[in-house]
Amino acid sequence: MGKLRVSYGTQGNDKVGRDFPYMPILSPVQMNGNNPIGDQPRVGFRQTFIPNQYVTWESAEKFNVGLDLAFLRNRLTVTGEYYINTTKDILLNPPLPDVIGVGTGYPAQNSGEVQNKGWELVVGWQDQVGDFQYRATANLSDVRNKVTKLENYATNLGDRVRLEGHPLDAFYGFIAERIAQYDDFDLVDGNYIPKFPYQSGDIVGPGDLIYRPSSPDDTEITVGKDRHILGSDIPRYTYGFRGDLAWKGIDFSFFIQGVGKADGFLTGSARHPFINNSAMPQEIHLDRWTPENPDASYPRFVYMRTHNTRLSSYWIEDASYLRLKNIQLGYSLPKRWLEGSKLGKVRVYASADNLFTKTDFFYGYDPEVPTGNSGGYYPQVKTFVFGINVNLQ
Amino acid sequence: MNSNMKNALKKITACTLGALMLTGCSDFLDRTPMDEIVDETYWKTQQQLEMAATAIYSRVKAKNFVDMENLGENTMWPTTNQYKDIGSGVFPVTQPTVDNEWRNMYRDIRECNAFLENYQTASETEPGAKERLAAEVRVIRALAYSFLVSFYGDVPLIIKTLNPGDPELMDPRTPREEVIDFLLADLDAAAAVLPAEIPSGENLGRVSKGAALALKARIALTEQRYDVAEEAAKAVMDLGVYELYSNGDPATSYWELFTDAGKLANGNNKETIFARLHKLDVIMHNLSREIQVPDQFARFVPTRSVVESYLCSDGLPIEKSPLYNDDTYESVFENRDPRMRQTILAPGDTWGGRYDGRPVAENPDPTVFMVPKFSQDGQGSVTTTGYYYKKYVDPGAVPTYNRDDNDIHHIRYAEVLLTYAEAKLEQGTLTQADLDISINLLRDRVRMKRMDLAFLAQHQMDVREEIRRERRVELMLEGHRYFDVRRWREGERLGRDIEGVKAEWFPQLTAPGSSFRISEDGHLVAQWNRRFEDPKNYLWPVPQPQLDRNPNLGQNPGW
Numbered sequence: 001m002g003k004l005r006v007s008y009g010t011q012g013n014d015k016v017g018r019d020f021p022y023m024p025i026l027s028p029v030q031m032n033g034n035n036p037i038g039d040q041p042r043v044g045f046r047q048t049f050i051p052n053q054y055v056t057w058e059s060a061e062k063f064n065v066g067l068d069l070a071f072l073r074n075r076l077t078v079t080g081e082y083y084i085n086t087t088k089d090i091l092l093n094p095p096l097p098d099v100i101g102v103g104t105g106y107p108a109q110n111s112g113e114v115q116n117k118g119w120e121l122v123v124g125w126q127d128q129v130g131d132f133q134y135r136a137t138a139n140l141s142d143v144r145n146k147v148t149k150l151e152n153y154a155t156n157l158g159d160r161v162r163l164e165g166h167p168l169d170a171f172y173g174f175i176a177e178r179i180a181q182y183d184d185f186d187l188v189d190g191n192y193i194p195k196f197p198y199q200s201g202d203i204v205g206p207g208d209l210i211y212r213p214s215s216p217d218d219t220e221i222t223v224g225k226d227r228h229i230l231g232s233d234i235p236r237y238t239y240g241f242r243g244d245l246a247w248k249g250i251d252f253s254f255f256i257q258g259v260g261k262a263d264g265f266l267t268g269s270a271r272h273p274f275i276n277n278s279a280m281p282q283e284i285h286l287d288r289w290t291p292e293n294p295d296a297s298y299p300r301f302v303y304m305r306t307h308n309t310r311l312s313s314y315w316i317e318d319a320s321y322l323r324l325k326n327i328q329l330g331y332s333l334p335k336r337w338l339e340g341s342k343l344g345k346v347r348v349y350a351s352a353d354n355l356f357t358k359t360d361f362f363y364g365y366d367p368e369v370p371t372g373n374s375g376g377y378y379p380q381v382k383t384f385v386f387g388i389n390v391n392l393q
Numbered sequence: 394m395n396s397n398m399k400n401a402l403k404k405i406t407a408c409t410l411g412a413l414m415l416t417g418c419s420d421f422l423d424r425t426p427m428d429e430i431v432d433e434t435y436w437k438t439q440q441q442l443e444m445a446a447t448a449i450y451s452r453v454k455a456k457n458f459v460d461m462e463n464l465g466e467n468t469m470w471p472t473t474n475q476y477k478d479i480g481s482g483v484f485p486v487t488q489p490t491v492d493n494e495w496r497n498m499y500r501d502i503r504e505c506n507a508f509l510e511n512y513q514t515a516s517e518t519e520p521g522a523k524e525r526l527a528a529e530v531r532v533i534r535a536l537a538y539s540f541l542v543s544f545y546g547d548v549p550l551i552i553k554t555l556n557p558g559d560p561e562l563m564d565p566r567t568p569r570e571e572v573i574d575f576l577l578a579d580l581d582a583a584a585a586v587l588p589a590e591i592p593s594g595e596n597l598g599r600v601s602k603g604a605a606l607a608l609k610a611r612i613a614l615t616e617q618r619y620d621v622a623e624e625a626a627k628a629v630m631d632l633g634v635y636e637l638y639s640n641g642d643p644a645t646s647y648w649e650l651f652t653d654a655g656k657l658a659n660g661n662n663k664e665t666i667f668a669r670l671h672k673l674d675v676i677m678h679n680l681s682r683e684i685q686v687p688d689q690f691a692r693f694v695p696t697r698s699v700v701e702s703y704l705c706s707d708g709l710p711i712e713k714s715p716l717y718n719d720d721t722y723e724s725v726f727e728n729r730d731p732r733m734r735q736t737i738l739a740p741g742d743t744w745g746g747r748y749d750g751r752p753v754a755e756n757p758d759p760t761v762f763m764v765p766k767f768s769q770d771g772q773g774s775v776t777t778t779g780y781y782y783k784k785y786v787d788p789g790a791v792p793t794y795n796r797d798d799n800d801i802h803h804i805r806y807a808e809v810l811l812t813y814a815e816a817k818l819e820q821g822t823l824t825q826a827d828l829d830i831s832i833n834l835l836r837d838r839v840r841m842k843r844m845d846l847a848f849l850a851q852h853q854m855d856v857r858e859e860i861r862r863e864r865r866v867e868l869m870l871e872g873h874r875y876f877d878v879r880r881w882r883e884g885e886r887l888g889r890d891i892e893g894v895k896a897e898w899f900p901q902l903t904a905p906g907s908s909f910r911i912s913e914d915g916h917l918v919a920q921w922n923r924r925f926e927d928p929k930n931y932l933w934p935v936p937q938p939q940l941d942r943n944p945n946l947g948q949n950p951g952w
Contacts, residue, residue: 026430035450036672038595039658044448097562097943098496100555101503201485304473
């Protein structure tokens with residue numbers, strides 16, 4: 001009727017980008033980068049990797065508890081899993097104070113611990129009534145990812161951040177409240193002086209984003225104190241549903257999958273116009289702030305300035321989705337029609353992939369693209385296939 | 394004993410012997426990789442030292458140094474540019490260039506430190522080669538530090554290679570004075586070892602004694618240690634190996650220095666003390682094309698303040714000279730310091746910018762420039778100020794992308810002469826004789842009226858202002874402006890609007906419906922919204938990512 005299983009184990013990983021991370025490696029510098037001393041092309045040599053004498057294995061501890069149950073003459077099956085995976089001594093390349101002089105090639109260091117706790121539930125039903133067989137399977141899973149320990153320097157404060165107690169590479173930035181209007185400014189000598197706190201160095205005018213300071217008495221926004229965790233791209237509540245039907249020679253199946261909760265964002269010319277000389281506005285940008293359109297969804301256009309387009313809560317998108325991944329209908333010719341011929345089985349079918357996606361993600365973009373995509377990933381395409389399978393004997 | 398026990402005994406003996414062998418030879422297992430080069434196997438021969446030094450030379454700023462003109466008000470990049478933002482005073486603490494400069498300079502310094510820590514054990518094939526290479530590396534390290542100190546003020550002084558766990562990573566910044574003391578002493582030590590003659594043959598382009606001393610003079614002048622600057626500059630002059638470049642024709646000598654003819658490899662240039670060399674098909678850059686882009690906006694354009702800074706040929710500034718005439722665009726170029734026409738493109742000059750401001754149908758020869766072009770049509774070079782540069786332009790390199798092989802002249806003898814004059818002035822000991830061995834050599838090269846103290850007094854011209862003007866004019870578009878303006882505490886110049894031509898010269902600028910901005914006194918305005926705050930903008934902020942990683946660095950005033 002059922003069984004309970006428990007497992008525990010540890011695994012090590014030393015595939016961490018390079019062999020010999022504890023030795024300084026030197027590499028040649030090609031001639032097209034070097035001063036032609038003596039008017040001759042020259043080859044240079046320099047240290048390209050800085051050693052870390054204390055580097056050691058990453059180790060992953062995995063603990064899993066599972067339950068398999070079957071009821072009603074094995075027609076109903078239920079499987080549940082719960083797991084805790086802890087990866088210790090994670091090898092990261094945390095940015096160090098740049099006086100160390102390694103450019104961007106920071107050495108790998110064992111610098112943290114990440115924990116994934118999750119569960120999974122699969123329920124299946126299968127039955128047969130006369131010639132009609134059917135089966136349905138549903139699964140739901142969730143995982144919580146958390147950085148549980150972080151050594152010095154490993155926090156990596158940028159748009160993505162590693163902080164203790166939060167998911168790995170969570171989004172980090174200002175919280176944007178709303179778009180500024182004319183009455184948020186004083187007009188002094190033809191210049192708009194904001195009445196609200198803003199980051200020094202930003203040229204702020206009506207139509208720009210207002211960021212929230214961490215305390216109401218603050219007079220300016222700084223990256224030191226006003227950035228917060230905005231979300232994470234690690235998906236939560238992943239689910240799927242699969243159904244199969246078969247009757248006489250006809251078979252039909254479909255597969256739905258989706259993610260219940262995830263965050264994402266788009267950058268670059270995918271989302272913003274005029275951030276460089278090739279980012280053109282899209283139709284959706286017609287709804288930008290202008291004096292005649294104060295209730296806009298997009299701030300005012302500025303040329304090549306980053307004070308609105310930097311990552312903030314304004315640009316975080318909902319990357320949850322539901323997708324009809326595959327649907328297929330087929331018909332196999334009855335065996336008696338094929339007796340005497342060389343054919344063992346003939347099946348005609350029609351199937352479609354990615355037929356339908358329901359999501360609130362930014363229009364036109366696939367919610368499954370890597371986060372921070374700037375328009376370089378083509379969305380997954382709808383595919384229609386018609387085919388015929390022939391088995392010869 | 395029976396056979397079982399004998400077998401067991403054999404096995405135990407074998408295992409023990411094996412264990413003993415392994416523990417005795419445990420470093421047998423510490424191997425260096427056979428397919429990579431590591432510190433333990435490098436740093437052995439002179440050739441290896443030379444290759445390491447070559448890599449360090451490649452870190453010296455090349456065209457990037459000229460790009461730093463965008464920090465000043467001698468030029469205006471047509472679109473957004475990080476240096477321009479910093480020079481305009483409108484940038485946040487998170488500006489990428491502020492962090493990149495810090496990170497890149499310390500990266501270069503680490504390479505120099507790695508060399509200096511490891512070179513002693515190498516064998517050399519020429520006596521003295523190791524120490525000479527080490528001295529060259531010291532000078533390049535001092536150059537990197539000179540940028541750091543100039544931008545950030547106090548900076549951590551790192552003179553050995555650091556590893557990830559070292560406590561020095563979290564040290565606070567070393568005071569500026571201490572860093573400078575170290576650099577000046579290091580440059581003296583390097584100069585003592587380096588040869589005095591200009592490197593040539595297979596050593597062409599190397600650092601020489603003159604380079605070490607000239608850099609010492611530059612750094613001392615910036616830090617207002619005028620006595621040290623004077624002494625170092627005079628030492629370079631007394632070496633007797635440098636002289637100003639001339640091809641015999643005062644109307645083209647100055648311009649020619651910055652073209653192919655002035656390359657160190659051609660053997661005619663005894664003025665350049667240190668340059669970033671380039672070579673056709675090996676290493677090239679794009680400066681010529683960027684100055685006279687033949688189908689878009691020119692990236693470097695002279696501004697009104699540049700054009701008005703040149704003296705007239707009678708030695709008087711434009712506001713005092715009867716020779717100055719600004720009725721038309723062409724007349725502005727007449728009767729001026731000859732360096733103006735060798736720096737700035739004048740009507741009638743040949744250029745690479747193709748179709749100028751005249752309609753294409755009226756332009757029989759696009760290699761000749763007559764009228765500036767203000768609007769883009771893809772047919773010729775466009776200017777935001779109405780002027781174009783011709784210095785540093787090699788006409789053959791303009792039509793192609795990234796095939797300019799001009800050397801970038803970092804330190805010229807001209808700079809040393811100017812440093813000498815300025816250092817003597819600031820100590821109050823400047824005499825006419827000093828001018829005659831320094832600034833007047835520059836004037837003689839282009840056959841400009843000499844600078845004469847009596848003449849200046851007679852016309853109520855301020856000696857300091859004239860020496861500063863001379864420096865600006867001579868070193869135009871070489872990357873020095875931002876550093877000079879801050880040294881002289883004249884930062885408010887950087888906060889003023891960037892202006893261009895007089896609007897009445899070109900009716901299309903004031904035509905109804907045109908979007909050109911005109912200032913109150915009738916000049917085209919190319920950039921406004923510039924700001925300069927004292928003392929905040931005299932230094933760059935310590936980059937935010939560095940502060941995040943090491944709060945002990947502290948921050949500069951006003952940031």
